[in-house]
Each structure stands twice: as C-alpha cells, then as structure tokens.
C-alpha cells in the first residue's frame with residue numbers, strides 16, 4: 001500500500017484541504033429516500049467490467065487511459081477474485097460481495113438437483129429468476145432503499161431478481177456496440193434529478209473473447225488491449241462532455257484473467273472412466289461431474305490418481321480456501337486442471353488457446369482494478385484486495401446499507417478519500433466524501449488532463465485487429481473449432 005510518486009504542490013494542497021474538518025453530508029439513500037432536498041448531490045457510481053482483462057495487460061502495451069485513471073485515483077496491484085474464476089460467478093460476486101457457494105451462481109454451466117433444472121449461458125435458462133435469488137445484487141438493494149440503477153449487459157442485470165429489474169437496463173445483445181452502451185448510461189446519469197440513476201453497471205465482452213481465441217501470449221492480443229484502452233478513453237471523454245467526470249465515481253475492473261493453453265496439455269477423461277457412469281455438467285478447467293446413482297465411489301476411484309495434472313475432489317473435500325462447497329449446485333465430484341491444462345472427454349472436439357476458471361490464487365486468473373472520482377484517493381496504489389471487498393466499498397460510496405456479505409470495508413477503506421463517520425455494520429453508513437473533494441478534484445483533473453495529452457501524443461498507437469465478431473463471451477465458446485486427432 002504505497003502512494004506513488006512524491007507530493008507535488010498540487011497534491012499537497014489537496015491533502016491540506018482534505019485535512020480540514022469534514023462538513024456533515026446528509027445524502028444517505030437509507031435516510032433520504034429518493035426525494036427530499038440534497039438528493040441532487042447524491043453520490044454516483046459506475047462499475048465497468050472488461051471481461052477477461054488480466055491485471056498485467058496494462059503493463060504490456062501503452063494504455064494511457066487506464067494509467068490516467070490510476071494517476072487520478074487508485075489502483076490495486078493484486079485482486080483475488082472468487083473461485084471458480086469464470087464469468088457469471090465472478091460478476092455476481094462483484095455486485096453481491098459473496099462467494100459463489102453463497103450467491104448460488106456457482107458456474108457458467110450448472111445443474112440444480114433440487115429443481116432438476118440446468119443453467120447454461122447457451123440457453124434462456126439464465127432468465128429464470130430462481131437461479132439468481134440466493135443473493136440480492138446491489139442494484140436491487142439500491143432501488144429498495146429509494147435509489148435508482150442502470151445496467152448495460154452485466155450478467156444477471158436483465159433478469160428479474162426478487163421482483164425487480166434495474167430501473168434502466170439494456171437486454172443482453174452482443175451486437176450493441178460499446179459506444180452505444182456508454183451513451184445509454186450517460187443518458188441515465190444525466191436524466192432529471194428524480195429519474196437519474198445513482199449506480200450503473202457496464203459490461204463489455206472483450207478482451208475475453210480474443211483471449212480465448214488467440215491465447216494471451218499471442219502478439220495479436222496487443223492490439224486488442226489497445227482497443228480496450230481506447231474504449232475506456234471514449235467513456236471518460238463522454239463523461240467529461242456530459243459534465244459527469246467529476247461527479248461520477250468510476251471503477252474499472254474485470255471478472256478474471258486468462259492463461260495460455262497448449263494442445264500437448266490435454267487430459268482425456270475417457271482414458272480413465274466410462275462416460276456411461278456420469279454426467280458432464282461443467283467444462284474445463286474446473287469440470288463438474290455428476291456420477292450416476294450409486295456410482296460416486298466408482299467414478300471417484302477411477303479418477304482420483306488418474307493424472308498428475310488434474311486434482312480430483314469429492315465435494316466435501318474441496319479445499320476450504322476456495323469457499324466452494326456449500327451449495328447444492330456444486331456437483332459431487334470436481335476436477336481441477338493444473339494451469340495451462342485442459343480436461344476433455346477425448347481429443348475430438350473444440351479446443352481454445354486461452355482459458356480461465358483455474359485456482360483464484362493464480363496470478364494469471366486475476367483482474368485489473370482502477371478507480372477514480374470524488375470518493376477515491378488520488379495517485380494511490382494498494383497491493384492487495386479481494387474482489388468480495390468491493391461490494392461493501394461500493395455500498396459505502398453510495399451510502400446504502402450492505403447486506404450480509406463476505407467482504408470487509410475495513411480491508412479497502414484506504415482506497416477512499418475520507419474516513420467514514422461510522423462503521424458499525426448495523427448502522428447505515430454515512431457518505432464518505434468531503435464536499436471539498438470535487439473542488440480539489442476538478443482542479444487536479446485539469447492538470448492531469450494536460451499531463452495526459454503530453455503523454456498521449458508520445459504513445460505509439462498500434463494498428464487495430466480486423467474487427468472480431470462479438471458474441472456473448474463463452475456462450476459461443478469454444479471459438480476455435482479444431483480437430484485434435486494428431
């Protein structure tokens with residue numbers, strides 16, 4: 001947890017102003033409801049996820065827009081996300097602060113024996129509310145507290161959960177451009193006071209899709225990352241044009257990273273156990289196996305020591321650190337490939353050059369994290385956080401009472417520009433931002449923007465890839481259809 005750089009005169013001025021006693025701020029969603037004076041100053045927050053944006057992509061090619069957010073705000077070097085490191089489980093953890101075993105979206109593909117129903121990104125089953133209702137996402141909580149929310153394509157955000165959709169949302173459609181998603185969100189933040197959203201979530205399919213297709217080691221990924229940085233630049237520019245840049249707190253993160261796979265590193269289950277003995281519920285790298293009635297021990301014994309590159313766990317023995325056990329949707333046997341390995345039934349069939357889903361303590365599985373805005377400190381680098389800590393942090397920023405969760409505000413409090421007035425969990429938290437912060441922020445941002453242009457003109461702009469067709473991430477996976485008969 002180190003501050004980057006020294007104390008420039010401007011930063012020192014900011015620090016000095018922040019040391020003055022804070023004026024009390026009244027704008028709590030819990031206390032104020034959706035109307036009443038002061039509502040116009042209610043804190044705003046935009047949470048953006050670029051799917052599969054691994055933490056170190058920002059160090060690989062020039063990414064001036066990420067770096068200016070980090071310079072103006074905070075960055076976290078290491079973010080431990082939740083197991084399994086897949087898209088749906090992690091996006092739901094970000095907005096609930098819960099491990100997958102508790103929020104119930106335990107995988108992109110799952111089976112619920114109590115419901116005798118399957119959930120799959122490839123079917124409309126994702127629109128069935130009951131899959132999502134073991135938890136309450138932040139947008140629902142905000143609305144129940146009298147606030148408003150908006151969502152553009154975030155997993156689960158076009159599903160009715162506990163009776164509510166986001167106040168404003170776009171139904172999932174991968175063909176809708178990033179720019180259109182941004183324009184809609186800007187509109188929702190800019191709406192007249194009573195209709196404006198307080199909290200919005202924005203999702204984009206890349207660089208996950210290209211990461212699967214090309215593998216993260218491919219040099220073609222460079223242009224994909226540059227393109228994402230330009231998309232971030234588009235967003236910040238639109239926020240500035242709408243006069244929102246100093247008002248809206250912006251968090252830029254992702255659900256998981258990506259690792260390179262190799263065709264030599266394939267584990268073929270058919271070599272060890274007959275397909276007739278089990279149902280294959282979820283795919284590599286954490287394969288969920290449902291043995292047929294009475295076949296649990298037989299299947300387990302055949303797989304347990306089958307391959308040194310595959311860990312085999314009975315549900316009761318899944319390591320505690322994963323917090324991935326206590327849910328009926330977690331199957332009786334879980335196979336976990338070692339990093340870089342792929343588990344298949346046989347070598348016929350689809351193979352991807354990049355994947356994620358592995359152990360969440362692997363560096364390659366971890367996402368980027370940067371944030372800026374009136375609630376955040378400036379030019380501050382933190383070494384470590386857990387992605388479940390983001391939820392209580394967002395609740396603090398939005399002055400909404402968090403539901404029980406697996407995160408802890410105190411772990412990430414240092415990211416905020418001010419200490420909270422109170423931290424008792426049963427008391428609705430007060431607003432954290434001092435009213436000086438926006439003033440200092442605007443002043444600093446002018447300087448930052450000037451600095452940004454100087455940096456930007458020096459950066460080499462790489463050619464973009466010929467545009468890859470955007471489909472729902474992993475919905476259309478595997479992207480590379482390759483017959484692996486060698």
Ligand SMILES: *[C@@H]1O[C@H](CO)[C@@H](O)[C@H](O)[C@H]1NC(C)=O
Nearest residue numbers: 111112113114115116117118
């Ligand atoms: C579960 O549903 C399938 C159809 O989707 C049906 O064939 C099967 O009998 C059901 N199983 C139970 C135990 O109800």
Ligand SMILES: *[C@@H]1O[C@H](CO)[C@@H](O)[C@H](O)[C@H]1NC(C)=O
Nearest residue numbers: 171172173174175176177180
């Ligand atoms: C998805 O978006 C595209 C591009 O805006 C549009 O042409 C298409 O009609 C949309 N599809 C659906 C099902 O709404």
Ligand SMILES: *[C@@H]1O[C@H](CO)[C@@H](O)[C@H](O)[C@H]1NC(C)=O
Nearest residue numbers: 270275345346347348349485
């Ligand atoms: C591999 O599995 C497919 C079914 O998924 C089957 O059609 C094919 O014959 C199998 N190949 C071998 C070599 O067993």
Ligand SMILES: *[C@@H]1O[C@H](CO)[C@@H](O)[C@H](O)[C@H]1NC(C)=O
Nearest residue numbers: 098099102323403404405406
């Ligand atoms: C996570 O939080 C939920 C809700 O408070 C709780 O029920 C669950 O036991 C927690 N999990 C862990 C591992 O602490």
Ligand SMILES: [Zn+2]
Nearest residue numbers: 051052087255
């Ligand atoms: Zn993802």
